Amino acid sequence: MNAPNSVHDAVVIGGGFYGAVIALYLAKQRGFKRVTVVEREPALLQRASYNNQARVHNGYHYPRSxxxxxxxxxxxxxxxxxxxxxxxxxxxxxxxxxxxxxxxxSKQFQRFCRETNAQMELAKPALKALFEPRLIEDVFVVQEYAFDSLLLAAWARRELLEAAVELRFDTRVEAIARAGDDRLTVMARGPGGDTYSLDTRYVFNCTYSGLNQLGGDFAGTRTRLKQEITEMALVQAPPELEGLGVTVMDGPYFSMMPFPSRGLHTLSHVRYTPHLHWDDAHGVDPYARLAEYPRETRVDRMIRDVERYMPAVRRAKYVESLFEVKTVLAKNEVDDGRPILFEKHANLPGCFSVLGGKIDNIYDVLEKLDAELLAAASNQTLCS
Structure with a gap:
C-alpha cells in the first residue's frame, strides 16, 4: 500500500448530486481547505442522480406522508x-x-392540497378528456417540475473544480478505519487497481445503494434499508401528451414525466417498475446484483395497463430503459414517505452516512450537516 497522503479535511465517498453538493458546502460555506470526492464511475452524477424520473417534487405525491x-x-x-x-x-x-x-x-387529495397550501385546480375538459372517465375520478393541474441531470452534472463539475475540490474518478472506496481520536483512514482502489489511503478528519458516505458495502471499522447503518432493481422506461410521447406530465394516484398506477436530459418521457409503474427487491446486507453488493440482472423490459405490460387510463399512451414509442438500484428506508414502505438518512457513526467519530430519496432532500441534509459541524466547533471551543 502506498504511503498515506497529508491529512484531508473531508473525503466524500460518492460523486452523485448529494456528494457533490456536500463537498461544495464544506469547501465554500465551512472553509474546509482540502476536500476530495471519490467516485467509482468515470464522471459525476452517473448513477441514481441520472437514472431516475427527474422530478422536482412539490408534495403532491405524498398525501400519506x-x-x-x-x-x-x-x-x-x-x-x-x-x-x-x-x-x-x-x-x-x-x-x-x-x-x-x-x-x-378526489376530496381527500383536494383537502391535502389545501392543508399543505399546494397550488391545484381542476383540469379543463380538453385535458380531462385524455383520461378514461370510468377509471379516473378527477384530474388536477398542479405545479411540479423536472430537472436536467446532464446540466446538473456539468454545473457540479464546474463548481467543484472552481472550489478546488479534488475529484478522483474510477476509484472505489473499500474500507474506513480509525486512525486516532480525531482521524479516519479511507482505503481506496484506483483505476489501475492500485490501493492507497487517505487520512481525513471527516468522511461522508454518500454511496446511495452502496452505503453498507464498506469494510474496516465501518459497522454499517443502524437504519434498515431496502434495495430494489427498478426499470424506468424512456418513451417518445405522442403529440397530445408531449407537453404534459401525468401521475395517477394513489395505488398500483403510473407516472409519465418529461426527461429533459434526453428530450423524452419516463414511464414508470408501481407494479412493473420494481423488478427485484431484498433487504440490504453487508456483503451483498447491490451494484453487482444489478450488473448480473438480465434487464428484460416490462414496458409492454406498463403500456397495456396505462392505456386503460390514458388511451393515447398506446401510441408512445419505446426507446430504451434505465435500470438502477433504488434504496429506501424499510420503515417507510407503509406511508411511502421519503425522509433523509443522516447517520453519525459512534464508532467512527467524524464519519456520516447520508441518503436522500428525492433531489430536494438536499436541503434537509445540509441543515443536519450544519447543525453537526456547529456542534463540533462548539465542543472544540469548550475543550480548548
Whole structure:
C-alpha cells in the first residue's frame, strides 16, 4: 500500500448530486481547505442522480406522508432558486385520481392540497378528456417540475473544480478505519487497481445503494434499508401528451414525466417498475446484483395497463430503459414517505452516512450537516 497522503479535511465517498453538493458546502460555506470526492464511475452524477424520473417534487405525491409533502413544499422553491438553469417548467403537470383501488379520493387529495397550501385546480375538459372517465375520478393541474441531470452534472463539475475540490474518478472506496481520536483512514482502489489511503478528519458516505458495502471499522447503518432493481422506461410521447406530465394516484398506477436530459418521457409503474427487491446486507453488493440482472423490459405490460387510463399512451414509442438500484428506508414502505438518512457513526467519530430519496432532500441534509459541524466547533471551543 502506498504511503498515506497529508491529512484531508473531508473525503466524500460518492460523486452523485448529494456528494457533490456536500463537498461544495464544506469547501465554500465551512472553509474546509482540502476536500476530495471519490467516485467509482468515470464522471459525476452517473448513477441514481441520472437514472431516475427527474422530478422536482412539490408534495403532491405524498398525501400519506405529510412530513415528506411539507418538506417538498419548502424545498422546491429553494431548488428552483438555486438551480434555475436545470429546471424544466414549460409543461403542464396533471395529477389524476383513480376511481377504484386508490388510497386517496378526489376530496381527500383536494383537502391535502389545501392543508399543505399546494397550488391545484381542476383540469379543463380538453385535458380531462385524455383520461378514461370510468377509471379516473378527477384530474388536477398542479405545479411540479423536472430537472436536467446532464446540466446538473456539468454545473457540479464546474463548481467543484472552481472550489478546488479534488475529484478522483474510477476509484472505489473499500474500507474506513480509525486512525486516532480525531482521524479516519479511507482505503481506496484506483483505476489501475492500485490501493492507497487517505487520512481525513471527516468522511461522508454518500454511496446511495452502496452505503453498507464498506469494510474496516465501518459497522454499517443502524437504519434498515431496502434495495430494489427498478426499470424506468424512456418513451417518445405522442403529440397530445408531449407537453404534459401525468401521475395517477394513489395505488398500483403510473407516472409519465418529461426527461429533459434526453428530450423524452419516463414511464414508470408501481407494479412493473420494481423488478427485484431484498433487504440490504453487508456483503451483498447491490451494484453487482444489478450488473448480473438480465434487464428484460416490462414496458409492454406498463403500456397495456396505462392505456386503460390514458388511451393515447398506446401510441408512445419505446426507446430504451434505465435500470438502477433504488434504496429506501424499510420503515417507510407503509406511508411511502421519503425522509433523509443522516447517520453519525459512534464508532467512527467524524464519519456520516447520508441518503436522500428525492433531489430536494438536499436541503434537509445540509441543515443536519450544519447543525453537526456547529456542534463540533462548539465542543472544540469548550475543550480548548
Amino acid at each position: 405529510f412530513t415528506t409533502a411539507y418538506r417538498s413544499r419548502i424545498n422546491l422553491p429553494k431548488f428552483v432558486r438555486d438551480w434555475p438553469q436545470v429546471v424544466k417548467s414549460d409543461f403542464i403537470k396533471l395529477y389524476a385520481i383513480a376511481r377504484r383501488n386508490s388510497k386517496v379520493t
